[in-house]
Amino acid sequence: MSLFSAPLSFVPVYHVLVWGGRRMARWRPDLPPGTIGESWDLADHPRGMSVVAEGPLAGRTLGELTREHGRELVGAQWDGREFPLLVKLIDASDRLSVQVHPDDALAQRFGVGARGKTECWLVLEDGGEVYVGLKAGVTQGSFANALALGTVPECLSYHPVGKGDVVFLPARTVHALGAGTLVYEVQQTCDVTFRVYDWGRVGLDGKPRQLHIQQSLETIDYSGELGGGVRRIAWRAHPYGGQWRELASCRYFALEERRAAQIAAGGHGGFSIVICLEGVGTLSTAGGSVRLQPMRTYLVPAAAGPWQAHADAGELDLLIAR
Numbered sequence: 001m002s003l004f005s006a007p008l009s010f011v012p013v014y015h016v017l018v019w020g021g022r023r024m025a026r027w028r029p030d031l032p033p034g035t036i037g038e039s040w041d042l043a044d045h046p047r048g049m050s051v052v053a054e055g056p057l058a059g060r061t062l063g064e065l066t067r068e069h070g071r072e073l074v075g076a077q078w079d080g081r082e083f084p085l086l087v088k089l090i091d092a093s094d095r096l097s098v099q100v101h102p103d104d105a106l107a108q109r110f111g112v113g114a115r116g117k118t119e120c121w122l123v124l125e126d127g128g129e130v131y132v133g134l135k136a137g138v139t140q141g142s143f144a145n146a147l148a149l150g151t152v153p154e155c156l157s158y159h160p161v162g163k164g165d166v167v168f169l170p171a172r173t174v175h176a177l178g179a180g181t182l183v184y185e186v187q188q189t190c191d192v193t194f195r196v197y198d199w200g201r202v203g204l205d206g207k208p209r210q211l212h213i214q215q216s217l218e219t220i221d222y223s224g225e226l227g228g229g230v231r232r233i234a235w236r237a238h239p240y241g242g243q244w245r246e247l248a249s250c251r252y253f254a255l256e257e258r259r260a261a262q263i264a265a266g267g268h269g270g271f272s273i274v275i276c277l278e279g280v281g282t283l284s285t286a287g288g289s290v291r292l293q294p295m296r297t298y299l300v301p302a303a304a305g306p307w308q309a310h311a312d313a314g315e316l317d318l319l320i321a322r
Contacts, residue, residue, distance in 0.1 A: 003056055004072040004301035005287025007274070010062070012089075013040040013048035018204050021093030023125075023182055027295035038090050041297035042273060044083035047191055055288070075270035075302035081114065085253055085321060087273060087297050088185040090121075092177040097209065098131065098152055098197035100219045101190065103171035110215060112192045119187035120248040120255055121167040121177075122319060124277070128181030131156040132229055133173055133221075140222055147213065152197040159230045166233055166247045170226040172219055184275060186321045188252050194219055240264060242315070259317045267306035272322050274298045274309065279316035283309045292316065 012028065020037025028039070040048030043062065050062040057065065062083055070078035101117035108114060121130075131153070134143070138155045146152045156174065161167070161181065169175055174196065177183065195209065196216035203209045231247075238244035242260020249255070257277075258265075266272045266285075274283055276292040283292050285304040292298070292309060300307045309316055 002072060002287070002303050004069060004303040006055065006285055006304060007283045007288065007290045007307065008055070008057065008299045008301065009053045009290050010042060010050040010297065010299070011053050013043065013050065014038070015040070015048065016204070018201070018209075019092055019094040019096055021091040023091045023093075024089060024295075027293075035093065036091060038088050040086070040088055041275075042083075042085070042087040042299060044189055045086060045191055054290070072303040073271065073301045077270060082189050084189055085273060086187050086189045087275065087321070088187070089295065090177065090181075090183050090185055092128075092179060092181045092183075094179050095199055096177040097195045097199070098156065098174060098176045099193050099195050100174045100216050101171050101194070102192060102215075102219050106172070106219055107190065107192055113190060115188050115190045116171040117188050117190040117192060118171045118250060118252050119169045119185055120253075121169070121183040121185050122247065122255075122257070123161045123163060123165040123167070124182045124184060126162040128161045128183075129178030130159050130161055130167055130181065130230065131174075131176040131178065132159060132167060132169065133157045133175070133224060136224065138222065140217055140220070143220065143222070144217055147197065150200075161230060164232070166231045168228050168231065168248050168250075170221075170228045170250070172221040173226060173228040174216075174220045175228075184277075184319060186248075186253060186255055186273070186319075196220075235259075247319075253321055255319070255321050257317070257319050259315050261311045261315050263309040263316060263318055265307060265320060266300055266304070268322070269302060270322055271302045272300040272307060272320060274300060274307070275319040275321070277317040277319055279311050279314060281309055281311040281316050283307060
């Protein structure tokens with residue numbers, strides 16, 4: 001039987017950041033000291049490489065497995081590069097910088113990588129806020145003028161957000177997570193961020209953080225036509241039981257949320273990323289199983305085929321990406 005016939009779990013990689021907090025400690029007994037802004041739960045990237053936590057592949061990195069067994073892990077669509085998606089749990093106790101990510105073409109033009117970064121956030125608690133896109137009428141010239149005057153926030157579209165809200169961010173959308181916001185993020189595997197405004201603060205070293213003004217001005221979408229924004233998506237009955245809602249669908253990933261005592265999916269020839277938001281249970285395939293715990297991320301390899309999740313009691317709430 002293939003080593004990729006069972007679900008995989010990974011060791012989180014934590015990042016201490018100036019705007020981070022301590023909310024993850026409710027679910028993560030391994031949380032290190034400091035203001036933890038991000039947990040990279042599934043990542044094939046030098047800044048936060050995932051390592052398999054248990055089973056016959058324990059200790060192997062996601063990067064090694066992708067390079068050596070890409071078709072078994074990713075599926076027939078594997079392009080020979082790194083694992084295509086990256087999952088983060090983000091705790092913003094303070095506002096993040098105002099930033100923008102390039103698309104694939106701009107990343108290559110700027111010489112910063114082959115992939116850009118389209119991403120999606122699922123808001124996990126009430127009391128958050130986000131800045132997404134520009135207000136109507138803001139041009140490159142007026143935005144550059146706002147940078148000079150220190151009035152960038154007046155150009156941004158501001159939204160209070162609560163639990164269950166979805167924020168879809170196509171590459172080139174200027175944005176910032178606001179204070180008090182806890183989200184799961186699913187994104188292209190890319191860590192290129194052009195920071196355009198940082199609220200006048202300093203980093204953990206006491207110095208202002210680097211800004212990328214020219215790259216940002218050339219990257220930001222001023223047309224407002226890319227389709228990003230804050231969404232409140234209604235639940236619908238799923239034909240196989242429980243409730244379901246589609247959160248995002250783009251050329252890079254599809255993202256859905258399901259709630260039920262038993263959930264079955266997969267078998268489509270590609271991988272499934274399964275993020276357990278609430279509930280305890282078992283995630284299984286024909287080749288094995290892992291225990292599901294709240295606020296943890298799991299990978300069902302393409303070679304594992306269909307999978308099933310069963311709650312120990314009550315319901316599971318799963319965020320599923322492919």
